[in-house]
Amino acid sequence: MSEGVDKSQFYMWRTLFAVAHADNVVTDEEISFMAQILEDVDFSDAQTQILKDDIINAKNVEDMFAGITSENDRVKFFEFARDLVWVDGDFGSEEQTVMIKLYQTHMKDTNVDEMIGKISLQLEDDQPTQRPDSEYMATSSRKGGVRGFVSAFGQWFKGYESND
Numbered sequence: 001m002s003e004g005v006d007k008s009q010f011y012m013w014r015t016l017f018a019v020a021h022a023d024n025v026v027t028d029e030e031i032s033f034m035a036q037i038l039e040d041v042d043f044s045d046a047q048t049q050i051l052k053d054d055i056i057n058a059k060n061v062e063d064m065f066a067g068i069t070s071e072n073d074r075v076k077f078f079e080f081a082r083d084l085v086w087v088d089g090d091f092g093s094e095e096q097t098v099m100i101k102l103y104q105t106h107m108k109d110t111n112v113d114e115m116i117g118k119i120s121l122q123l124e125d126d127q128p129t130q131r132p133d134s135e136y137m138a139t140s141s142r143k144g145g146v147r148g149f150v151s152a153f154g155q156w157f158k159g160y161e162s163n164d
Contacts, residue, residue, distance in 0.1 A: 004044030011067030012077045013037060014054055015102075019081055021058035023094040029087045031055060065102050074106050 004010065016037075020030045034055050038048060068074050081102075085095045 002042045002044050004047040005041065008068050008070040008073045010043075010047055011064055011069075012073040012080075013041070013043075013051060014059065015061060015064035015068060015077055016080050016084055017051060017054040018059045018061040018064045019084060019095065019098060020055075022061065022098040024058075026055070027087075030084060033084055033087045061098055061102065062105070065105060078103070078106075 005013070017034055020026050020034060034051075038051060043051065065074075065077075068077060078099075081099060085099065
């Protein structure tokens with residue numbers, strides 16, 4: 001029997017499942033996405049039951065997000081959330097509003113100076129020895145860690161700001 005994931009990771013997934021309810025419609029694609037997570041991640045039985053309930057019953061997104069205590073788990077959340085909100089082909093205004101609010105909360109709670117230091121080290125360590133080919137670029141942009149996070153939200157905010 002698995003002990004499951006740690007509390008911060010668990011709340012990362014709970015927040016993700018709560019985002020699926022942001023537009024008050026949970027599509028078949030979103031349900032499939034969440035069901036796949038339940039199969040792929042080694043949750044405990046108790047965690048699995050809670051997440052199954054989260055698929056059916058909407059939870060408060062901000063409360064769930066507050067449970068993500070690890071900065072790395074928050075970054076991962078935004079990466080997975082990007083995939084979730086687009087899985088049904090529609091990134092609706094309600095989902096956009098929720099994501100912007102969570103991003104603002106994240107940035108308020110983030111020590112930017114510390115993050116810049118980590119990014120600098122990550123960029124130095126991640127530099128390929130050769131010029132990357134297009135396959136590398138496509139793969140790395142999907143997995144991009146902090147770089148992918150910054151890039152994805154830069155694109156989201158450009159679209160959001162142009163609507164003001």
